[in-house]
Amino acid sequence: MALIEKKGTGWAALQIKKPSAGSWTEAYPELGTEPISYEDSISPEFLEAERQAIFKRCWVNVGRVEQVPKAGSYFTKELAVVNTSIIVVRGADQKIRAFHNICRHRGNKLVWTDYPDREDRGTCRQFACKYHGWRYALDGKLVFIQQEGEFFGIDKERYGLVEVNLDVWEGFIFVNLSPTPAQPLREFLGEMASGIEGYPFHKLTQAFRYRSEIKANWKLCQDAFQEFYHAPVLHKKQMPTPEMGQALSEAGYQGIHYEVFGPHRMVSSTGLVRAPRDADPAKPIDRLTRSGLHGPWDQLSGGTAELPRGINPTKSPLWGLDSFQFFPNFVILIWKANWYLTYHYWPLTPHSHVFETTLYFPPPKNAAERLAQETAAVTFKEYGFQDSNTLEATQSMLQSRVVDKFPLCDQEVLCRHLHKVVQDWVKAYHA
Amino acid sequence: MPDKPILLPAEFADLEPFAADWALRRERERYAKRLSSSMEQMQAFYDAAFPRAAAAIQYLNQFDLDKLPEPAQNLLFLLYSLVTVSFPVEVWKQPHVPDAGASYLDLVDEPVP
Numbered sequence: 001m002a003l004i005e006k007k008g009t010g011w012a013a014l015q016i017k018k019p020s021a022g023s024w025t026e027a028y029p030e031l032g033t034e035p036i037s038y039e040d041s042i043s044p045e046f047l048e049a050e051r052q053a054i055f056k057r058c059w060v061n062v063g064r065v066e067q068v069p070k071a072g073s074y075f076t077k078e079l080a081v082v083n084t085s086i087i088v089v090r091g092a093d094q095k096i097r098a099f100h101n102i103c104r105h106r107g108n109k110l111v112w113t114d115y116p117d118r119e120d121r122g123t124c125r126q127f128a129c130k131y132h133g134w135r136y137a138l139d140g141k142l143v144f145i146q147q148e149g150e151f152f153g154i155d156k157e158r159y160g161l162v163e164v165n166l167d168v169w170e171g172f173i174f175v176n177l178s179p180t181p182a183q184p185l186r187e188f189l190g191e192m193a194s195g196i197e198g199y200p201f202h203k204l205t206q207a208f209r210y211r212s213e214i215k216a217n218w219k220l221c222q223d224a225f226q227e228f229y230h231a232p233v234l235h236k237k238q239m240p241t242p243e244m245g246q247a248l249s250e251a252g253y254q255g256i257h258y259e260v261f262g263p264h265r266m267v268s269s270t271g272l273v274r275a276p277r278d279a280d281p282a283k284p285i286d287r288l289t290r291s292g293l294h295g296p297w298d299q300l301s302g303g304t305a306e307l308p309r310g311i312n313p314t315k316s317p318l319w320g321l322d323s324f325q326f327f328p329n330f331v332i333l334i335w336k337a338n339w340y341l342t343y344h345y346w347p348l349t350p351h352s353h354v355f356e357t358t359l360y361f362p363p364p365k366n367a368a369e370r371l372a373q374e375t376a377a378v379t380f381k382e383y384g385f386q387d388s389n390t391l392e393a394t395q396s397m398l399q400s401r402v403v404d405k406f407p408l409c410d411q412e413v414l415c416r417h418l419h420k421v422v423q424d425w426v427k428a429y430h431a
Numbered sequence: 432m433p434d435k436p437i438l439l440p441a442e443f444a445d446l447e448p449f450a451a452d453w454a455l456r457r458e459r460e461r462y463a464k465r466l467s468s469s470m471e472q473m474q475a476f477y478d479a480a481f482p483r484a485a486a487a488i489q490y491l492n493q494f495d496l497d498k499l500p501e502p503a504q505n506l507l508f509l510l511y512s513l514v515t516v517s518f519p520v521e522v523w524k525q526p527h528v529p530d531a532g533a534s535y536l537d538l539v540d541e542p543v544p
Contacts, residue, residue, distance in 0.1 A: 209540035285517035288484055357536075367491030367507055370544070374514045377458075377538070382518050385531035392534065 016254040024258040035405035041217035053429030059174040061330040075121035091138040099161035103129040192261035195310015204360040216391035218345040218353035229411040263327035271320020291372035453512035454505040
């Protein structure tokens, strides 16, 4: 992921122009350049504050419309960070709604199979509680009470499921746990979202969904995936040849473009710079399946001739991917070869979170396209392992509080921004 | 030995000795098989399957993915396993990802085939 190009028989570093302020970081003076504290990633009190100030007030992405393809399709989402579970369901009227996953009778979790704490999905006509058989329509209305005559003047109208605010942007389903969201979804997503509208998300429906529990604060994981300064070092051994790994780590990493949009942020990056015709940088399996860490080599079908203006915003010929970080915990990463992935970071405790990644490709036309996807997915997992284990190592030492300030370089500007925005939201809420 | 032999298309019958172990439907099974295999076992599978893989892809390309005959589907699963063992064989020289400790990343939802 670093910037090198083949020069003669070796590799040479490429140069990128920074903003006139002198650096990406100084282009946003409010971010400062001082070393930062990670107290916000180890303190139990701070996580409590984040629940109230951020996760109970922000629009958060919980999935895509393809997960509820027809009337009665539903999935549940565990939202431990706000102490609830929700049901997302497409109604008979085709409208997608979200409800707290709780029966109005005696509070049983309404939808689950085998294990109450695991996420569930399926298709149904009504939701029936396992406990006493109360039933709810897809629009949340209570439609059946077992032995209704035994109750005391009960009015079914008053015992429908508790609805959660829901809205959809570009096929992404967002919910807001506040009964009265401060902003509509589209306004919250802001200008960064405008720039990528029109990308063919709805055509890239072939999904590989990964889940992991990582023993590190949710922001540390987000940091790991919003800077690529680490890539030439941590992933040096994955390079196809030792010479290339060495050249990459010596050249280091330079982002093509960084930009901040209110609470949201993005980085535009090169892919691994290599000519596909140049066989030596690729592993045998990559050459066989024409794929690798950066996804399939061949432009995938079902794309769009012209990318929306926010993608590869500098129109760099070196461009390989853009990572769009929507506050608080949702990332869309778009690759040049017409596929994308998402990250979600769901806090569990100050020292742990659920990390979800979904890779989205066009439905493959044949076995060759399907195998290229398999190589991309398998390779993603190989790298993901190294990242997540490194995070656990970081978390454990941050908790020692032996050191309280850490310097961030210019390629880590987005980490600086995330921590500042989180702290600003917490401060504003408690002000 | 499984109750029923795992069949591959006749053209790829030479790979059948590996089918029972490696023609696995789910990523979870393939990954578990990788972790429980020795490098010698994976190298043997890789050395046999890799030279045949390009021909196998070409063979499979003639079918609609959703209508693959069972032997062809087994062959595709075998190729998925080839991808699964490629990092241990080509890069790590060990079954586990180095420095990955007890971390895990479960594929909870995947396209089949």
